[in-house]
Amino acid sequence: MENNIKFNKRGEKFLSFMKKYGYYIFAGLIIVAITLTVVLTTTSKGSDLNIDTTPPTEEVDAYALKFDLPLADCSILKVYSSDKLIFNDTLGWFETHHGLDLVSAKSSDVLAAAEGKVTEIYTSDLEGTVVVIEHNEVYTSKYASLNSDVAVKVGDTVKRGQKIGTTSASAKNEVNSGAHLHFELFMDENEVNPADYLNIEEK
Ligand SMILES: [Zn+2]
The missing domain is CATH 1.20.5 (Single alpha-helices involved in coiled-coils or other helix-helix interfaces)
Structure with a gap:
């Protein structure tokens, strides 16, 4: 108890x-x-x-791409002009010029302005033989008035400065300019003045 x-x-x-x-x-x-x-x-x-x-993935600025001259020792034959009309002595009238006409006394070799991938090759009456290179998701360069025997094919990866063709007078709307390169540059699919991206002086 x-x-x-x-x-x-x-x-x-x-x-x-x-x-x-x-x-x-x-x-x-x-x-x-x-x-x-x-x-x-x-x-x-x-x-x-x-x-x-x-390692942490590095941010790449696709807009910061630099371009080299597509012709060695070249000078400007005709400037880019998207708003002012300039005279086309082949067609005999004033018009806008959506590229930069370049000529070189030293070489007719046309070079890739930067590394990239060939996305298009074609020949048309007005532009002659054309090579288009995509550089990244931002820039595309276009090389017109080339000889038809281009040095690249669609899908090729090209290095900066690699020969892609030679200049000619194949662009019928600029035939009086003689053998030259008609060079165009696009940023986000809008054309830009190539001279703003190339280290070149007007002669
Ligand atoms: Zn031109």
Whole structure:
């Protein structure tokens, strides 16, 4: 009997203890659980960072592409003019000129103005033989009035300065200009003045 009473008294003491401090014990356990979770998560993230050795991908500015002269030692035969009319001595009238006519006394080799991929080759009456090179998702260059025996084919990857063909007078709307290169440049599919992108002086 005495033992039972002692036990009951202990039980009562335990219950009253839990009534008083149970909340704090429970809260303490939750804090310990949260701390453990945070520590374990942080540790595993840290080890992930240590394992991942791939370098961060560098942002490439496609607009920052530089262009080289498509003809060695060339001078401008006719400037680009999208708004002012300039005289076309072949056709005998004034018109806009959507490219830059270049001529070189030294070489007739036409060179890729930058690295890229040949996307189009065609021959038309007005433009003669044409090679189109896509450089990136921004720029496209077009080389017109070439000889028909071009040095590249569609799908070729070309290096900057690689020979793609030779100049001729194949563009019938500029035949009186003689053998030359009619060069066009497009940025985001809009034509731009190639002279703004080439290091060239007007002669
Ligand atoms: Zn031209």
